[in-house]
Amino acid sequence: MEVGMHPVAVIGAGPQGLAAAAHLLERGLNPLVLEAGPSAASAVAEWSHVRLFSPWPELTDAAACRLLEPTGWTAPTRGYPTGAQWIDEYLAPLADQLGDRVRYGARVVGIGRKGRDLSVDGGRADQPFVVHVQRADDEEERIEVSAVIDASGTWRNPSPAGADGLAAVGEKKAHEAGLVDYRIPSMQDAAEFAGKHVVVIGSGHSASTAVNTLVRIAQREPGTRISWVLRRGAVGNTFGGDTADELPERGLLGQRAKEAVESGVVDLHTGFRAERVSIEDGRTVVISEDGRQLPAADKVFVLTGFRPDLSFLSEVRLDLDVRLQAPASIAAEVDPNLHSCGSVRATGAADLAHPEHGFYIVGAKSYGRAPTFLALTGFEQVRSVVAELAGDREAAARVELSLPDTGVCGGSGVFDAPEDSDRAGSCCAPAPQLIQLGTAPVAR
Incomplete structure (x- = not known):
């Protein structure tokens, strides 16, 4: 389906969702940001007391800055903000500038293709997406959109204490x-x-x-x-x-x-x-x-990590890694079982594409259960994805990001290695057989 006939739905008014909307506007496309919470970056607001370990220049998106600058806004350049400062000094002004393109109290409960369930092939790509939204007044509506960028994050889906991935008894x-x-x-x-x-x-x-x-x-x-x-x-x-x-x-x-x-x-x-x-x-x-x-x-x-909420994507054709629930093409890059030597490479539209044409998962959710996501990574993702939706294949394929090194070599270490083992955390250690997940590195 041709992008532009309908708005592009962006799920989540967090850092990546708002940045995606700014890029869409800059490309002449019409964003519709659907935020379940009552305000912009409502998930960030829940950890507003935490100070991020990324400095300000790594916490703002270029297109978002260009959208804000005519208002007299100046990008912060020094220091490490708390979640509250990130909202007050950047995310809230950005949402305000986007105006009624951001809808609050709009929880996405399902996404499908108009007139086609998951099993139907015929004419599928020619049909708009239909986004089912539960509004704050408990009414439900269907919105037709040309493409979907899922930037809903993982914050409200924490992993449990139970070591088998399920909640411990009690x-x-x-x-x-x-x-x-x-x-x-x-x-x-x-x-x-x-x-x-x-x-x-x-x-x-x-x-x-x-x-x-x-x-x-x-x-x-x-x-x-x-x-x-x-x-x-x-x-x-x-x-x-x-x-x-x-x-x-x-x-x-x-x-x-x-x-x-x-x-x-x-x-x-x-x-x-x-x-x-x-x-x-x-x-x-x-x-x-x-x-x-x-x-x-x-x-x-x-604080054992987070996992993506896939419940509202049951009618979307996804290609996800069976372990990490991240797009299959980037799973090896972000898999904490395999490595943490430096940072994973930047990912773009080609890496994030699914069999459902026009649907992308970006931000922390794109890493599935992996803990290595940084805001910079997400900004590069949305830049590339929006370029692809706008038909600019060259810009979509271009990499405009160099990620900082973690200084850590090796994977998570052999899961059952003794405390004094020299194999724990070694680059030469074989991949462990069980997954040990931390949490997304957004705060210190």
């Missing part, structure tokens, strides 16, 4: 009781955790961020205990690339966490794969598959 009940949470704590939680035992489960940047925040709380509130739980049998690259990381703040994030463990402020538990979460006298006890159990905790933060 985890949902503990979450409902307020004993298990999937967010990053803030210093405002200091009074709540004073003198208490807090557990962090996870090995990615969000887990390191949580540990560092809790260490600051413990320094202010003596008697506060912190336990950090890793599924893998060895620390591996949990502490990141240190001074070799080309994003210095990301390197410092892991270094601070490492120092907290080495000083004894944080108790580190490796090879601990949660199977059960029980509630005893108003506290939580986490039990592993091998029968070990942690001391009763007052709070458990589960």
Whole structure:
């Protein structure tokens, strides 16, 4: 179907969704941004207290800046913003400039081809997409669009504590009781955790961020205990690339966490794969598959990564990797089982295309369950995808991004390697047989 006959739907008014809309406008196409939340970047607002480890120049998109500059807006150039600052100083002004092209309280619940279900081939590509939207007033509507850019992210679909990828027995009940949470704590939680035992489960940047925040709380509130739980049998690259990381703040994030463990402020538990979460006298006890159990905790933060919500894409023809749920053509590039030597290459329209012509997944969701996504990657994705939709194949194929090195060599390490094994995290180590996922590296 010819792009331009209908608007291009962009799902999500986050950093990549808003950038996609700016590129569409610049190309003379009509964007329609559908945001489930009540405001722009509503997911970012939920971790507004967290400071990003990417500097300002890596957090703004070029087309978005060009759209904003006539209003007198000036791009921030120094420092590392919090989520709240990212919204206030860039994302909210961008959404305001896009005006009524952004619709809030519009949750996408399904996408299909007009008059064709998943099994129908005939004339499929000639039909518009039909996006089913659940509005804030509980009414549902169908919107015909020429193409779809899914930038809905993964924030509201966190991975559970259970090591088998499913919620541990009792985890949902503990979450409902307020004993298990999937967010990053803030210093405002200091009074709540004073003198208490807090557990962090996870090995990615969000887990390191949580540990560092809790260490600051413990320094202010003596008697506060912190336990950090890793599924893998060895620390591996949990502490990141240190001074070799080309994003210095990301390197410092892991270094601070490492120092907290080495000083004894944080108790580190490796090879601990949660199977059960029980509630005893108003506290939580986490039990592993091998029968070990942690001391009763007052709070458990589960920061084991995120996964894409594919529930509303059941009528879209997708080509996804069976392990990571990322587009098959980029899965090997982002697979944490295989490598983390430097950064993955930039990805564009050709990498992100699916059998459903005119449908693209961009942003953190395009990496599926992999934890290596950066904002810069997403901006390059939407630039290329929009160029493809506009018919500019040359621009779509061009790479206009050089990603910073992580300073970490090797994959996640052999999953069951002993703590002192020299194979943990080695470039020469064979790929482990199980997936160990961290969280998307967006914050420190």
